[in-house]
Amino acid sequence: MIDYSVIPEGALPRRASISSITLAELSQGPHLTDDPGTRALRLERLQELESAIPSVIPFGAAEARIYGSLVGLVVASGRLPRARRLDLMIAATAAAHDLPLYTRNGPDFLGLEGRVRVVAV
Known part of the structure; x- marks a missing residue:
């Protein structure tokens, strides 16, 4: 994705x-x-x-549940999730479908290791 x-x-x-x-x-x-x-x-x-x-x-119920857990990971890593909401929703979609996430913005997804496979390009 x-x-x-x-x-x-x-x-x-x-x-x-x-x-x-x-x-x-x-x-x-x-x-x-x-x-x-x-x-x-x-x-x-x-x-x-x-x-x-x-x-x-699409972003549906499964993605929404995963989104909540990703917000928790971001908070646990000492970062604020508010500015990253859309990125976290995109990451949740990738995680829900077991897809790697290709992005130019790898640092935006720090703290999600082990939950989302981010491929920085």
């Missing part, structure tokens, strides 16, 4: 999927700018991602 859309192609597995949370994060991007050029670029990237990776894994 992929956390972020701008990952070098060679670093990804042959079959990839994204969490519905990742799709939500990326879908907000075009609407967070007033610049038409930036908006167009973000929309284009989003459409490319959706075409390239049509498998979107």
Whole structure:
């Protein structure tokens, strides 16, 4: 499963999927700018991602339960979970489906070792 859309192609597995949370994060991007050029670029990237990776894994009850345990791990590691909520929801989705999580933001997932396999690219 992929956390972020701008990952070098060679670093990804042959079959990839994204969490519905990742799709939500990326879908907000075009609407967070007033610049038409930036908006167009973000929309284009989003459409490319959706075409390239049509498998979107929903966030449901199992993922929500795992999310709660991941919040506990983050707190136990001395970090605050509030700023990491979406990342933790993405990690919970990967954990619920026993998938590695490919990300450019490996440090965002510190404290989850043993629960989520994070692959920093």
